[in-house]
Amino acid sequence: MAKKIKFQHPTGMHDILPHEQRHFRRIYQLVEDVADFYSFGRIDTPILENAELFNKGTGTQTDIVQKEMYLLKSKGGDVLALRPEGTPPVARAYIEHGMSSRPQPVKLYYYGPFFRHEKPQAGRYRQFWQFGFEVLGEENPVIDAQIIQISYNLLSEIGVKNISVEINSIGDKECRPLYRKALVKHLRSNSSCLCNNCKRRMKDNPLRVLDCKEEKCQEVKQEAPQMVDFLCSGCKTHFKKVLEYLDEIELPYTLEPHLVRGLDYYTKTVFEFFSNKDEESSLALGGGGRYDYLINQLGGKETPAVGTAFGVERLAQAIRKDNLPSTKKKRTKIFLAQLGESARKKSLRMTESLRKAKVSIEESLGKDSLKAQLARASRIGARYTIIIGQKEALEETAIIKDMESGKQETVKMDKVIDRVKKLLKE
Ligand code: AMP
Numbered sequence: 476m477a478k479k480i481k482f483q484h485p486t487g488m489h490d491i492l493p494h495e496q497r498h499f500r501r502i503y504q505l506v507e508d509v510a511d512f513y514s515f516g517r518i519d520t521p522i523l524e525n526a527e528l529f530n531k532g533t534g535t536q537t538d539i540v541q542k543e544m545y546l547l548k549s550k551g552g553d554v555l556a557l558r559p560e561g562t563p564p565v566a567r568a569y570i571e572h573g574m575s576s577r578p579q580p581v582k583l584y585y586y587g588p589f590f591r592h593e594k595p596q597a598g599r600y601r602q603f604w605q606f607g608f609e610v611l612g613e614e615n616p617v618i619d620a621q622i623i624q625i626s627y628n629l630l631s632e633i634g635v636k637n638i639s640v641e642i643n644s645i646g647d648k649e650c651r652p653l654y655r656k657a658l659v660k661h662l663r664s665n666s667s668c669l670c671n672n673c674k675r676r677m678k679d680n681p682l683r684v685l686d687c688k689e690e691k692c693q694e695v696k697q698e699a700p701q702m703v704d705f706l707c708s709g710c711k712t713h714f715k716k717v718l719e720y721l722d723e724i725e726l727p728y729t730l731e732p733h734l735v736r737g738l739d740y741y742t743k744t745v746f747e748f749f750s751n752k753d754e755e756s757s758l759a760l761g762g763g764g765r766y767d768y769l770i771n772q773l774g775g776k777e778t779p780a781v782g783t784a785f786g787v788e789r790l791a792q793a794i795r796k797d798n799l800p801s802t803k804k805k806r807t808k809i810f811l812a813q814l815g816e817s818a819r820k821k822s823l824r825m826t827e828s829l830r831k832a833k834v835s836i837e838e839s840l841g842k843d844s845l846k847a848q849l850a851r852a853s854r855i856g857a858r859y860t861i862i863i864g865q866k867e868a869l870e871e872t873a874i875i876k877d878m879e880s881g882k883q884e885t886v887k888m889d890k891v892i893d894r895v896k897k898l899l900k901e
Pocket of ligand 1: 600605763789
């Protein structure tokens, strides 16, 4: 006999069930409000992209590309990747659609699922949702500050408590090589204290050693040289300006001299957001930075840009943890009940008319027993129930029952919506 297969969600991926949706919905609504206010246009890019986009954009030496990318070969032989992050696809779309000829900056936001083959653990999934804001075509440091401000305000509005912002500058192609050299020198002289991964990183991507969570590598990091001491005058002025703007709007931040972020394309400003940072398990809620070379690297013109991205699961978790309000489903005030086959047909039609009139209802079209339907109407706390029985279906009428007083009135079928709307206003 064939063995029964028990299907489960793939490892590290998860279902978002109806009762969890409200947190996600609340976050999405606030993201949309912010996007509308600051004139960010929504962009949806495909879930799959040419893998080369991330090799070139995110960087071949990053964990995301080296270890975490889901790759597949299409029938035509293309190597495609399930998108692990949003910035390279947005940059690709900016170039592909000639957005550099539009008035600059171009402001875009996205919201959707992303994929990384990480070791699953709390707050780390293989499919997760992110939203991000990108400003392309503007080099002024005021935009870096504004992106941080937008992120901070959005987190507060979502209801995240004890927000902290860490910020650093990682320089540009002029000054970063000097820092890299000094860092490698420091790492070499402490290499016996580094974990095996970092011994490898020291050669391929030394800045990533600063990101390692291993205790022994953390100790080496404490003594490591700091990028701020190596910034060229352009990067120094830019960073000073960003901090001045943040001071001006009294946005609290912490200078984190070893913050580097795990992606290759960042230049100058980088930042990360946390809630309750002191807790040991605290993972970044989001982060971002400036990426002035990415568009050029992907084949476009030199285009300065800055962006931020947040993980929706981590935000939903933060809301859940603090037990904050999220959008409650609007209470349905009307229940539609029917008795008999011709009444069911009328109800089917009535449901559509109510939807068009924007009167939200609940119904149990599949049920036959009126008693069971009325019990359900009471259970969901319906204020009125529209009842269509066999007699009403024949006479083109309906009964409107006040569920509190028990009073009933019969109205013509084509007057039901007006009457119900009036009753709801009273
Ligand atoms: P990153 O693109 O790595 O800077 O990530 C931005 C944000 O996305 C992080 O701060 C997290 O909130 C979220 N994120 C990244 N990777 C994951 C993951 N594997 N599972 C859940 N959320 C994630």
